[in-house]
Amino acid sequence: MAPRLLACFGRRGGATASAPDEAEDQQQVAPGPVLVELFSSQGCAASPEADAVAARLAQDSGEGSVVVLGFHVDYWDYRGWKDPFASSAWTVRQKAYVEALSLDTLFTPQIVVQGRAHCVGTEQDALAQAVRxxxxxxxxAMKVTFQRPNPTTLQASFTGALRSRVEGAGGASVLVALYENGLVTDCGRGENKGKPLLNDHVVRRLEKVAAVREGASARKAVSGTVQFPLWDGFRATKCGLVLFVQNAALQVLGVQHFDLPDNV
Incomplete structure (x- = not known):
């Protein structure tokens, strides 16, 4: 049987047209979303409150204003409860921010905003200020098409323009995260023992779409294809994609959100 081919177009500040006209000026394009990354763990007593803060921010900020991604780290797993969504890769990502932001140590819950500022995940006022x-x-301005080459793999192919000049030395990476909402876990041990934990915007996969050279124009067209291994219980209606451009200093230079087709 041939792979299924489906199409989905960006939203939340991401235009679905092809590359911008040559006369288009970057300052004339409406600003896109701010990327908010929450580093948390089901083994951390304060993380459920931070999850709620991030979820409210995403809900209350309005269409196209803020995009939230939740990265569950694994360094609290030894405390009696192994977070089912934790990954050592997300711990490595948080460590990279610790270095880039000249911080002293890892902690949860931590929020990083646009790769440039951070705060404790439960501090709503500090988070709101960082977003402002x-x-x-x-x-x-990317388009995406989806395929299912096999039942356990989702393939996404992207093409379009950056719409922002690549700032900073070392070029940038175009990354895409596959996240899942509405995850409920009955925590049986650890600091949150006995609590039903609700997690939204949980990053299940993070892949690199393309590399972009330093100083690349806002009109630079890029393309790339990634494959996401799927998990048991995957449902497209609970998931979405976030594509973002991040330079070598981990500063975010543009964010676009995509819904998944219901039948993917």
């Missing part, structure tokens, strides 16, 4: 202060860039 964050630089905002036009969302990439």
């Amino acid at each position: 202060d964050a630089p905002r860039y036009p969302a990439p």
